[in-house]
Amino acid sequence: MLNSIHPPGGDPANAGARSSWFKYASPQTFYPLAGSLAPWFAWAAAILMLGGLYVGFFVAPTDQQQGESYRIIFIHVPAAWMSMFLYVVMAFWAGIGLAFNTRLSGMMASAIAPTGALFTFLALWTGSLWGKPTWGTWWVWDARLTSELILLFLYFGFIALQAAIDDPRRADRAGAVLALVGVVNIPIIYFSVQWWNTLHQGASVSLTRAPTMAATMLTGMLLMALAFWMYSIAATLLRVRSVILERERRADWIGQYVERPA
Amino acid sequence: MTWGSLNDFLVMGGYALYVWGSYGMAAVLAVAEIMALRARRRRAMDELRRARSAPDGSMR
Numbered sequence A: 001m002l003n004s005i006h007p008p009g010g011d012p013a014n015a016g017a018r019s020s021w022f023k024y025a026s027p028q029t030f031y032p033l034a035g036s037l038a039p040w041f042a043w044a045a046a047i048l049m050l051g052g053l054y055v056g057f058f059v060a061p062t063d064q065q066q067g068e069s070y071r072i073i074f075i076h077v078p079a080a081w082m083s084m085f086l087y088v089v090m091a092f093w094a095g096i097g098l099a100f101n102t103r104l105s106g107m108m109a110s111a112i113a114p115t116g117a118l119f120t121f122l123a124l125w126t127g128s129l130w131g132k133p134t135w136g137t138w139w140v141w142d143a144r145l146t147s148e149l150i151l152l153f154l155y156f157g158f159i160a161l162q163a164a165i166d167d168p169r170r171a172d173r174a175g176a177v178l179a180l181v182g183v184v185n186i187p188i189i190y191f192s193v194q195w196w197n198t199l200h201q202g203a204s205v206s207l208t209r210a211p212t213m214a215a216t217m218l219t220g221m222l223l224m225a226l227a228f229w230m231y232s233i234a235a236t237l238l239r240v241r242s243v244i245l246e247r248e249r250r251a252d253w254i255g256q257y258v259e260r261p262a
Numbered sequence B: 001m002t003w004g005s006l007n008d009f010l011v012m013g014g015y016a017l018y019v020w021g022s023y024g025m026a027a028v029l030a031v032a033e034i035m036a037l038r039a040r041r042r043r044a045m046d047e048l049r050r051a052r053s054a055p056d057g058s059m060r
Helices: A012-025 A027-059 A068-100 A103-135 A143-164 A168-182 A185-195 A215-247 A252-257 B006-014 B016-052
Strands: none
Touching (some): A027 A068, A027 A215, A027 A252, A068 A103, A068 A143, A068 A168, A068 A185, A068 A215, A103 A143, A103 A215, A143 A168, A143 A185, B006 B016
């Protein structure tokens, strides 16, 4: 093992650079940092969401084809983006934890999973409510919907697997393997509308094509996407603090953060 | 402005069930997650306090 040969922190020649790089990788320094950052992200989420709802309901016009039912887009598309993005971030942290055996990485992965599952469920739920008036059905087994449902099961599987293993470090490793294998589902979701003949429409927003929807609709959607992003960061930071409290119970440093009962 | 009255807004052009069902679920999930986050923190803090106040300093 490398650790038995080299002192912790790695090669002494670049120990300075490494220690600053890894400073916030320790639960001890990250716990207070997460606590002071979370309210900022929560406020940003609230303000962006108010802006997004205002634009979505009072500025964006009625759609010519779909009438008012299209307003589901301001939740549906951002939620679907977050469901995929959070999975990639979760798998990234899980993979880092697996490769470098860093404790905080595994904690981040488990802190992201519930919020990722929430947005996946929301994308499916709103999609169903949008499908009924536009397609005439709550659900079809087309490639986009099915792969998004598999994403929900991957999140549930990750959470259940971690909960089933008592030793947190082993739970992290098992979860990481599942999360990394599941990453293959993300491009399948994303490209499903091109690869297969799906009832679900193609991408609403593209970086290479001119926007196909009214600018105000796009603005509302992007504001909501930013809001969901900020919300996810705030929720993850708050959850990772609880995970740290749960896992670092025996560490000396944590004594200073024990609060009196309210 | 698209809406002539509050009632217009609530009716949502006949799509009230679908639109409000979507936004309602989003609100319910957000509130539920925030409550779950608070409960988890409270539980972790209780557990921590219990472990740290063991008389012989023994911690599980």
